[in-house]
Amino acid sequence: MKIDPKKPADLSAQIAQAIRDAIISGELIVDERLPSEAELSEQFQVSRPTVREALKRLAAQSLIRTQRGASGGAFVNRLSFEGAYSQQITTSTLLLSMNAVSFDTACEARFALERACAPLSAQRRTADQLATMRAEIHRQSQPGLTDEAFCASDVALHRALVDGAGNPVLSYQLAGAVEAMQPLMNMITFTARSREAIISLHNEIADALEDRDSTKVDATLVELENYTRQLAQDVAQQRSKPA
Amino acid sequence: MKIDPKKPADLSAQIAQAIRDAIISGELIVDERLPSEAELSEQFQVSRPTVREALKRLAAQSLIRTQRGASGGAFVNRLSFEGAYSQQITTSTLLLSMNAVSFDTACEARFALERACAPLSAQRRTADQLATMRAEIHRQSQPGLTDEAFCASDVALHRALVDGAGNPVLSYQLAGAVEAMQPLMNMITFTARSREAIISLHNEIADALEDRDSTKVDATLVELENYTRQLAQDVAQQRSKPA
DNA sequence: AGACTTTTAAATGTCAGACAAATAAAAATT
DNA sequence: AATTTTTATTTGTCTGACATTTAAAAGTCT
Incomplete structure (x- = not known):
């Protein structure tokens, strides 16, 4: 069943793997209760702290919850999701x-993935x-918005675009790509002019989605x-020669 | 620094979060050694087992390694990556x-993401x-190949396509999408005829990549x-009325 | 002096037993 | 019958100890 050869490495890691495998293979069903820590330590012939370490590993991966x-x-x-x-x-x-x-690499990946959603989103949003999206665009045009808030709104807008594809697997995959970029984006200082340009493009996207015009x-x-x-490049250049 | 209010929940979870934050914020550098378990338990005013549970959580996320x-x-x-x-x-x-x-949803996501890489891959492969890719196609055409091996080769081929984009972020993002689909793909039984059709399409892709023809x-x-x-649909239909 | 072996110390890995705290079910009381 | 109290179970945490691994220090021999 969930046996455990005592040959190689950390017992807690082995036990965690055994339980993990049982979950993935479907041997343990969602919401099923695992044996108590005492029973597990009996079953695996280890102490309770060792079992607990294994369980904490699984909890860190959100594979289990404890009560x-x-x-x-x-x-x-x-x-x-x-x-x-x-x-x-x-x-x-x-x-x-x-x-x-590099910013370029991350940026390229992000937009490549986002463009993959665009046709589906145009069709199904x-x-x-x-x-x-319109609401986020409106927020972005308000004066006095911090760069961080501007970026956060930007993320929200793009999340909405991605979610428009109506495919939870796509949404899940892209969440990382889009949100993980935010710290990098935050490093860019947005001038009033650059914000205006971005908002204008955002509006174009929203209009095109409204018209379901994927091209x-x-x-x-x-x-x-x-x-x-271009913005990122300008910022990098300005920082390299601040005079 | 890495303090820890003893108000709400599990100490080990709090400690793990504190250390995690320190890593993400750059307070702890790559390859830097954390204080020993004894020192950490002193620092956080908890026992060593509690510290250990926290460390195991982090180890499960590959954030730390222990020696x-x-x-x-x-x-x-x-x-x-x-x-x-x-x-x-x-x-x-x-x-x-x-x-x-559903297979359709997963399939749609997978190909949408893969198509996002295609133009870059055509340009840079x-x-x-x-x-x-050619080698994998050759392997796929060998008779006597199990369905599992055929699927594994399929995954390898598509990984090569994605890697061709030369963007590690893209490769990372897509690895999950492509490989996670394999168990689903394995559920499809490939006939000789369907394999032939797939291999033919694979050859077309390789040819197009050779010509750098992204369209x-x-x-x-x-x-x-x-x-x-279509294949998946046929399999599903056949299973629903096995007569 | 230099190369090898032995010892030592520091660290993680594991164990045993205990108590605290939370919580649901069972028992007792009104 | 409804409410309160008790009880049992289970996780969370602590203390203290021993085993194991490993690198560095100490010692030994040529």
Whole structure:
């Protein structure tokens, strides 16, 4: 069943893997309760702290949740799309920061993925999603908005575009790409003029989506990508010779 | 610094979050050694098992690695693209299986993302990557290949296509989408005739990539998507009325 | 002095037993 | 019958200990 050869490495890692496999293989169903820590330690012939370390590993991956009390215990989590976003975003953020990915590379990836959604979104976007985009555009045009808030709104707008494709798998995959870029975007200082240009492009995208004109959406996204890269390049240049 | 209010929830979760934040914020550098478990328990005013549970959580996310021995301890991991793949794949696999995503939805997402890479790949693919694709196509045409091996080769081919874009962020994002689909693909039984058709399309893709003809690549991917969906539909139909 | 072996110390990995806290079910009381 | 109290179960945490691994320090021999 969930046996455990005592040959190679950390017991807690082995136990975690055994339980993980049982979940993936469907041996353990969603919302099913695992044996109690005491029972698991009996079953695997290890101490309770070791079992606990294994369970914490699984909890870190959102594979299980724990509940205290009489009929408490560890339960198999239904990994929801929403719940998987955060993991995806954390991982992507770390990847981008630790591997010193260039802005260009990240930007290229982000827009390539987003353009993949555009045709589907043009076809399927709901009125609600369009309204969300319009609302974000309106927020972006308000004076006194911080750069951080501007970027956050930008992310929200693009999330709405992606969600418009009506494909949760796509939305999940892109959440990381779009949101993980935000820290990088935050490094750009947006002048009033650049904001105006971006908002204008955002409006074009919304209009095109309203008309369900996927060609126009794609073309505008390309424009937006080029403009974003240009902005980043200008900022980098200005910083290198501040005189 | 990495303080810890003892108000709300699990101490080990709080400590893990504190250390995680320190890593993300850059307060802890890659390959830097964390304080020993004893020191951490002193610092956070908790016991060593609690600290250990926190560290195991971080280890499960590949944020740290541990080493035994005299100058051992917990070290901040460089989260490599390669290393992030497995997490991405596990998460995506679980998502697909637990949420009963339809084959159509997963398939649509997968090809949408892949088509996003196609233009870049047509432009930048190396001779090596093309050779890899040719080799996989050759393998696919060998008789006696199991369905699992055929699918694995299929994954390898598409990975090569995606890698051809020369954008590690894209490759990382798509690894999950492509590989997580494999269990679903394995459920399709490939007849000799359907394999032949797929291989023919694969050859077309390789030819188009050799010619750096991105339009052709895209068109062929669309064909492949349609054919794949058709196959899945046929299998589903046949299973519903096995007479 | 230099190369090899032995010892030592530091660190993680594991264990055992205990108590605290939360929680739901069972029992008792009104 | 409804409410309160008790109880049992289970996770969360602590203390203290021992085992194992590993690198560096100490010692030994040529």
